[in-house]
Amino acid sequence: MRPPDGRASAVPVSASSAAGPAAPCPPGTKAVSGTITGEDGRALNVLVGIDAVDSSGQKLAMDGSRAPALPYTTVLRLNPTLPPEGRPPMPSDATTFSACLPSSTHHGNGNIELYPKNQRGTTTQTRYGNAMRPLPAPGPWPGLALKLPLVCAVHPQGTGRVSGTVKAAGVLAQPTRGPAWALGPNPQGIWGFAAGSRFTVGSYTTQELASGTNYDVRITYNAMTTRRTGIAVHACATTRLDLDCIGDASPSRARCSPGTAAPSWSSARLPAPSCTAARTRRRAAAGGTGSAWEARSSGTRLPPR
């Protein structure tokens, strides 16, 4: 089949109902397969991004060539017509997935990322948060049971968040990226994952994170990333993590208010970058649309370790 991003796939990739058998992988490829449901067993509208890397840590395309600019090695979409809340599984719902990764795949840095989607393709965390799963070397990886965590709004032991202030040289600053990755599974076996954070001038708040485990949080301001690991996330709670970064003497005045460009303060200075344009670029990179969340962009993410 053709992945939803339109790229041709040389080896089988599929999503199917519980009753439907997955096609076997050709010799020499490495299979990754399993089930994808909500933490409560519901069938979900979900985007599955799979990253395959070689032994040098280089991202691979499905034909085995190195492709560092690809958002993912391959992308699957399960149940695109379901609402983001999913539903109890019906015979027609896809709850399994499989992909045949290039033979040169040597996992250790690669992983699977899962995004709950609405029917328009927007990442929507009204009932579920994101999840991920590292793929330890050497593979294959059959029989994975992947689950998306229930958010706090629907479960008292649901997701939490990490949030805090961001300053540069003591002055409130606006970050540009803020992903987080679980360092291990929570007691329900879920690895939480935030593709990004919501920003204001001087603060960030991650997306929903599966509770009961620790995270690697990376906040980027002015093209420098401050990384903190071992950040515990608790059910229905916000973990505070304040950051102070190095700053320019004349920092950008960019303010990401909807539809506005940042003011310039001197006739000799050109306007600061348009926040609208920046958001549009990030949405395009994520395959999601319409979300205010900063989302995944290719080529800059480090593996969660």
Place this chain on the structure above:
Amino acid sequence: MSDGRIVIAARGTDNVLRTTMQHLDATWTPWTPLGTSVLSEPSLIQNAAGGLELFVRGPGNHLLRSVQAANGSWGAYSDLGGTLATEPVAVKNADGRLEIFAIQAPSGAANDPDSHAGPVVHLWQLSDRATWGAWASRGGVLTATPAVALNNDGTLEVFARDPQARLQHSRRTTSWSGWSAIGGTRVTIKSGTVVGKKADGRLELFVRGSDDAAYHSWNSAANSASFNSWQKLPDVISSPEPVLDSTPSVTTKSDGSFELHMRDKQGRMCSTHFLAARGWLAWTCLAV
């Protein structure tokens, strides 16, 4: 430029630098893009031969350099390496060699305790004024773009804010001193620092305080390492007082006195200047 025309370089909405310069009739050339997207505002300086050079923090936190040709065009960037966390600051030494200062980028390693601050690093031209040495660290725990000035006796002064919001300085005579705090603790600094040199050779420093007012401090004597405590600016009370919102920008007038410009929270350009007979005059603010 060496003929007195003004050149402006600024970062555009696409993070590409653009330059413009005056014609001899004082009209301006169109803005012309220069190379790849960058990560900071540029630092412009006139070299010993009278030409202009431009330094900026580029991709990978490297220092990029471009040199203006005699016809006014700018050459392609050359990559001078480094791992910069801030804008670069260029200074011309007494012997004409250029030297670049910045704060070093944090390692990005997990739980790096210094990710909120870094040492000052510098890079300088060798005696041929054409080749560059290797990056060196001057140490320190600093958080914002340094300010650099050359005393009349050739000593170099470097100033930068520390995580406690104090101003630290280090000076190079025949060797470098350690970092020491100046200006006292009365002011919590909320901006970068700018430095000007008075007509008599004394240095004067300008910052914005946590109360969004401007402060200054100056040398007790030319070439001295001693600075007085911070004093609020201006000397004449403005009514109403502008709430300032930028790092100061200082210009030296033809009589050697200073004029200070800052943006306020209404987006206006506010200015004050020094008159020997009256001190620093009240702020005047103009909408831009």
